[in-house]
Structures are given as C-alpha cells and as structure tokens.
Amino acid sequence: MQGMTLPGRYFTDAEVFRAEMERFYFDRWICAGRAERIASRGDYFLREVNGESIIITRDAAASVRAFYNVCRHRGTRMCTVPEGAFAGRIVCPYHGWSYALNGALLGAPHMEGHALDYPLHQAHAQVWEGHIFIHLGAQAPPLTAQLDGLTEKFAAWRMHELRLHQRIVYDVRANWKLIVLNYNECLHCPFLHPALNRLTDYLGADNETPSPNYVGGCMGFRGGAQTMSTDGVRRRDYLPGLTEEERRMVAYFAIYPNLLLSLHPDYMMTHTLWPKAVDRTEIVCEWHFHPDEMAKPGFQASDAVEFWDTTNREDWAISEQAQAGISSRAYTPGPYSPREELLRAFDRMIVEREQNP
Amino acid sequence: MQGMTLPGRYFTDAEVFRAEMERFYFDRWICAGRAERIASRGDYFLREVNGESIIITRDAAASVRAFYNVCRHRGTRMCTVPEGAFAGRIVCPYHGWSYALNGALLGAPHMEGHALDYPLHQAHAQVWEGHIFIHLGAQAPPLTAQLDGLTEKFAAWRMHELRLHQRIVYDVRANWKLIVLNYNECLHCPFLHPALNRLTDYLGADNETPSPNYVGGCMGFRGGAQTMSTDGVRRRDYLPGLTEEERRMVAYFAIYPNLLLSLHPDYMMTHTLWPKAVDRTEIVCEWHFHPDEMAKPGFQASDAVEFWDTTNREDWAISEQAQAGISSRAYTPGPYSPREELLRAFDRMIVEREQNP
C-alpha cells in the first residue's frame, strides 16, 4: 500500500498542536543545549519551551539542574537575562525570596513564623555526550531508554569533546514537523540545494531501519568532496577516533522530537526545534568543532557555516511554502514515493503517539 | 415599515464572517481581475481569496484556467511570485512535480510504478467583457446566470476593449459589506466628498430596481462637468459607442459580491473587494482606458486617478469609523432614510442568503 502524507489538521489545527506539545515537548526528553554553556557552578542559561521559561544551571555539586523560572512567592519570572551566572543563589528581584542552586528555598523575608516548603518547581535534567536533555513531565524514564542505541552509534565522534563555534537562530513560519520531514529526505536536493547536491549523491543515502525514537542514515561524498562546505574542501583535521569509513560520510539523524544531529568528518552541526505555534518554529543551529582545531592559529569555519546557513535558508523557505499550501482548503494527503520511507516512519510515530498517548 | 440597519454581529462576529465567505466568496462567481493580465499562453497571476492562493493562467488552448496553488505531492505552495509566465508547465520547486497548463500531472520523480491521478485542484474560470470571474465551489452555475442582464446593459462601453492604466491597493479596517453600503449611496457626498459633490447632484441618482445579483444606477453631471475628475474637465475622447445620454452620466453598479463597476464617459473604474477578516478588507482599485486614447502622445489620466484616489480614501476612512462604532456594545440598528433604499436591498440579499443557504 502506498504511503500518503498526513491530513492537513496535523499542520494547521491549534488543538492538535497543543496536544503534540504535551506529548512531545512536555512528556519527553528534549535537547536543550550544550553542557559547555554552564561550565561552572552557578552558570545558567534560559531556554523557552513553548512559552515556558526554564532555568538550566549547574548546582553546587556540579550537577545540571532545570527549574521553572517562577518564584514560589507570587509567581514572578525571576531571570530575564538569557544567560549568566548566579552568585551562589537564585534571588527573585521582586521581594527577595532566594533559592539554592538545587532549588531549595533559602530565604523568604517577612514570612514570620510560617513553615515554608516552597522549593523551585524542578524539571529533570541529564547530560548525554555533552548535550543537555531536559524532561518537563512529572515522571521521566531514563534518558538512555529514549536514546536507544545511539550512544554506541555515535561514540566515535566523541561529541562531548566538541565546542561551540557559532550559533544562528531562525524564526520559521512552518509547523515543526515540516522541518523534520524536510530533514529526512534529500530528494529535494537537486531542486533546492545546487551547492549541496554537488557534494553528495541525493539518491545515495544509506538509511537505517527507523526506530521509534529516531530516524536517520549516512551519505557518502562524491566528486572528491571531503566534507560539507562551500567547495567540499576540508580545512580542519578529521575528528579523532573516526574510522576510514566514518571519514567519508555524514551521519544525519533526527532524534525525536527536537534534535537534528549532523555529524561530519570534521565537525558536528546540531539543529534544535522550538515550536512557537502550529505554524511557527524557532530553530537553533549550532556548529561545533574539536577544541584542538579551534586552538590552532588561523582556525576558521566560515566554509561550513556559510554552506549550511545557505542550505538552511533554502530549507526554511520551502518549508514555509509547504505550510502555506497545506493550509489550503484544497490540500489533501498526497502520495509518498518509495524513497520517502523515513518520512512515513516519522508520520507513523506521530500518529501512533496520538492514538496511544 | 421603516428599514433598519443590520444587527452588529454581521459586522463583528468572526463566525458570521466565516459563513459569509463560504456563501459569497467560495460559492459564487467573483471577479478576479482582467483578462489582459494573462494575454499569452503561460502567463499567470496569483489571486488570494481569504487566505487561499489561486493561480490564474492561460492554457495551451488559450483558455483561462484557475488552480489552487497547492502541489498534489506534499501540498507545497508552488508559486510565490505574484505574476509572471510559466515555461509551458507548472513545476513545484520542492521535488519537481510538474503539471500542464490545464492542470494535468506531467511528471512526478521517483514515483516508480505507481499509477498517478493527481491533477491540480481546479476552480472554474470564465471571462465576461474582459473581466475574469472565478468560482471556487465544486459546482458552478453559468456565469451569465449570475450576471443577469448586465451584458446588454453595459454593452455600449465595450469593456473588453479597455486597458489598465493604474492600480492602487488599499488595506481597509472595515467589514467588506460596509464598503458596498458606502458605495451604494451618495447622501454622504456633501459631507465627505466636497470635490465630488461639485460634479454630480448627490440627490440625483437614477437607481434601478434592485436585482438579487446587483444594485446600481446612474448619476448625471452638473455645473458643466463632463466626467469625474479633479476639475470635471474631460481630457480624453468619449468611449466609442456611447449614446448622447450615456456620455452625460456615470453608471455605478455593485455586482455581488465583490465588483464595484463605475463606468464613466471616458474610462472605467473597478473596485474588487477581498475580505481578510471580519473587520478588514483589501480593495483593489483600477482605472481602465481605451487603448486608442492611451496610444496618443501626451495621454495622461492623473485627473481621474487622483480624483478617485482622494475620494476612495475619504470613503475608507469613514468606513473604518463605521466599523469601530458598530463594534460598540451600544450599537443598535438605526433607521435607514427613504433614500437609502439600495442599502436595504443589499442587506435583504445578505439576510436571505443567510437564511436560505
């Protein structure tokens, strides 16, 4: 039986969107950023998740913690600066309630004689290979369960060693799933990405059997290219630990719901997806390199950044056109080709989670 | 019994608006523009109808066609440039599905072995006197039925011969019906349009018995005016074919739902109304002249364009004030004067179509 695209309501119905946010963003591990952003105790950054502001910090025991940015006194959002460092405690600027970095209430002026059991509302937080994951639900399964066998698969890239070089944030007028669908196939590459299409064969993806938690595969280079960059030239040493085979390909994996992980021979690119509305998604794209390379005089990465920034913008533009067209009253599901199998797997996961919440 | 204006919900209720869009814009012939815009095979322009993007083009047999701007593969909006020319086929930029100018699917890469019956979703399209009308419903009656006896009435103006000189698009914060109501009476002319009021007698309209499909009438000039322009001076020859009587008047007709047709001795002005929301309407105003006149050295039409542009803006401003006032909790229907009979006819049509959909 031929696979068909999802009905339009999955991309246009605010109620479906609300339910998906509950299911995929508030009841699942999501990738919030990199552990290096909070290298020291007290460092923090804010991450907005569909309107919720989350404080991600490192406590006195050096553990990563995540808290709702809400004072327990009168509900004030305490932090507004996107990143910084706490001086040992988190203090609400309104009336001075203060909390330890593990969330415990330390001080509450003028609450004479009242027993106070008001720690910060906490979310779950764990680190995997340098990626911070948070889970905003009451109960969280182990992160490793959600990440399946990905640790072994990507061990060679030593992701935890890599360091951020550049971040670009995009505001895209498309449903978050259209971004995942776009990432999961390269049939559009000859039409949309002439530069990219010179470096890899759009029919040459070696896709893995889809898992319930991710889909992806690898693509080898062609025409003498050694990495994804403006000219295919690799200007940095290979990441240490890669086999000959791993040096000749890029691994593209969509790790549900919000991490698109693109592992190159000489760098790692990550996209994290932050839905704002049924038809709008913020996308954070980051380029990470090996610190040994970054320390070399003359290190530069504009070849990789510019290449993907251009490709990103091409993808976002067509995703916005997809959003617009699917919103039409005339839209009806259309036929997937046999080469869009990963998209069908993603769609099936979406529908199954909807039917078995 | 005295006529009263419509209850406020007709102008403020989003659900009434939605139903009116179904009734008047998605189940009726609407005027989409002029046939001259797509003079050659493959020429096209896009027309947005309450959020829907429609491609209007001329096919290989020179017939005018209208399609939803939605690829049948994954729903992508294919065209984004407002007007242009297709090179023989319509190609989706995402994965290269291609369609003939009559909507038939010509190519769908990688759909190996699958029978494909996915033509573009088509709308009805017909041309009347150079005006393109489209009908977005499944079934469409003949356009001539909706246009009643208008062909004979306006034959003398030879509208199909006329050519566009200028287009101005207005974004007006008022319900679409308030624009029609404003057009259907000149009692406001002494108060709002001092320039216009010098050229015609605001009590001198010779209105026809209202039809279910249009209302209108003619107004003669006064004070030596020969056309509607900044000074009443006519700077162009009469349109060929007009009688002496037709040379001394302007015909103003509101052809439901969206064409306001204003025929002058020496030019045609059209307004088409494009509702965006219950309280917002895009209005496209065009001035059309005879090509013989336009070919003359020194042809100019700023006297007509500026005159009506000023008058338009006066009308849109008061319509916005009407929208604001009708939105008040204090608004209650008020009494029409005997000279606002065309407005009552329009209101009756609105209510009758609501009650007998």
Next chain:
Amino acid sequence: MQGMTLPGRYFTDAEVFRAEMERFYFDRWICAGRAERIASRGDYFLREVNGESIIITRDAAASVRAFYNVCRHRGTRMCTVPEGAFAGRIVCPYHGWSYALNGALLGAPHMEGHALDYPLHQAHAQVWEGHIFIHLGAQAPPLTAQLDGLTEKFAAWRMHELRLHQRIVYDVRANWKLIVLNYNECLHCPFLHPALNRLTDYLGADNETPSPNYVGGCMGFRGGAQTMSTDGVRRRDYLPGLTEEERRMVAYFAIYPNLLLSLHPDYMMTHTLWPKAVDRTEIVCEWHFHPDEMAKPGFQASDAVEFWDTTNREDWAISEQAQAGISSRAYTPGPYSPREELLRAFDRMIVEREQNP
C-alpha cells in the same frame, strides 16, 4: 490560616478577564480623568474603556455628560480626535446627523416624515473633587456610596483646586490586578526602588482597615525628606489646608477599580488603569499641582515627575515579570506574608464579586 495568592486563571484566562471587565469596568463607577479637561461648555475628550470609545463633554447647562461615541443612524464612530471642543452640537461626519450636548437628536437629514427618537446612548457621569467618574451600566448607584467616606478623608488636600502639570501614558504587559497588587505593598521597595526607599521606611506604612471599595494607608518620610522627589527636597509650598501631620506623609489609596490616588504634601499623583486584555493594561499617570504654585516664576516639577516616572517603570517591569511567571504551567498560589494584608483584602474583594455578581 495563611493567605495565598490567587490561582493563575485570574491573570491569564480571557473569559475571567471578560467577566471582570463587565463587573468592574462596565458596572461600577470608574475614574475617567479630570474635570478641568472640559472647563467650558462643548469641550470634550475621548476615553477608551476596553475597546469602547466614550465622549466626555460639558453640556449647555455646564453639566458633565458621557456618551457612547456611536451615531444612532448607521453606527459610525463620530469623533476621532482625542480632545477638542464641539461647536454647540455633536455632528456625525458621515451623513450629518446632529445631537445636542445633552445627547438629544437635533437633526437627521432625509428622514422625511419619520418620528425620530434616537438620542445618543448615554452613560452616567459625576464629578468628585475634580475627578470625573463615569458609570457605563444601565443603573448606577450614587457615586458617593461607592466612594464611602473618602470625601472627608481627603478634604484637606482640596483636590478640586489642583491642576494638571504632566501626563505620561504607559503600555504595560500585565493584568490590571497585578498593578493594583504592586501598588498595595512596599515590601518590594528595598529591592526595586533604591531611590524611593531612601525617602520612606518600607515597613512604616500605616494601613487602614480595608474597605470593600478601597484600600490604602499613609507613609511618613525619613531621613529629612519632605516629599517624594529625586532628592527628597520639596521645591513647592505645602498644599494649603494640610495639618502638620499631613505635611509629613504621603497617602496612597487604591480606589477600586481603577484609580490609584497618591497625595503628597505638595502635589497629587493619579494613576488610572485601563485594561486592554487579560495581560495588558494602559496606565495613565498624571501629576497635579496647586495653581498658585504653577503660576510662580520658575515653577518646575521635574523632580517629582522624574522620580515617579523612574519608579513607575520599575514597577511596570516587575509586574510584567509577574505576569510572565504566573502564566507558567508551573505556577501555583504562593503564601502572602503578614505584611501583604492589603493584597489579601483586594483578592478577597475580587473573589467575592465573582461569586456574588
């Protein structure tokens, strides 16, 4: 039993907001501005109340009147200029219907032979100590009943004698009740208002027993301050009629629902609150002085205006953070301290009016 803050829905639910608007703004006296704005017959200003435009004017008998800004003919909003003077009558610019300054219909062109009983929709209007109050409900109790014993309490300040020096309008992204709550306590002063905190003792408020119609109290100066200003120096004579005790304090009263009245030894500051949405409030702040002082050469008041403008902005910023935090799914009511008793009284009033509408 310890008091707790209100549940989140009071600050985030559009339906709760709509009901509160009915209850507090459309069925209660609200302070609309000062009588001096319409000193002469025919003077008027417009006041928007949650989307309604109200004309406030002085009629031929010198009485203050309030009307909905809606023509009885076709519902047009008649006035758009925020303030001015009518030349004896209110004329609709659309078709020339005209009304006396007491609201009676004077003229309606072309309504031949029809009996016309269409006066302007009127609201109640009364003046208290120079403050204009309006009541938009069908029936209104006497204003004095709502103002309880406030006339006697504030008689010494002779508010009706004071004159406007400056007005600043703020657009704040917070529920209107958060503005009242913020005004009703000074526990935040050491944290937010370093300048203010030098002039008064934040624990030194002498609060009155809350009334169902207002809450408030007085604060004495400290450290040699004589008024609230950038440096605590008083640059104007005391208001005439104040006792020694009244000269040494500021009276801060929140008069429900929308007037925050701050009486200083040498000036009066007023805030009026105009909710726009559940999470947005327009705040009009005015500084009023005695005309004898204003007439003196070299009169200036920037010390008072700048002091409070800075303080205002600090309060609006933290109120916006409160709005953001309370909107979180993690927000739960938190404990009031014993020194936040006025806030509990306000909350109780809100809940009681909700339960006994």
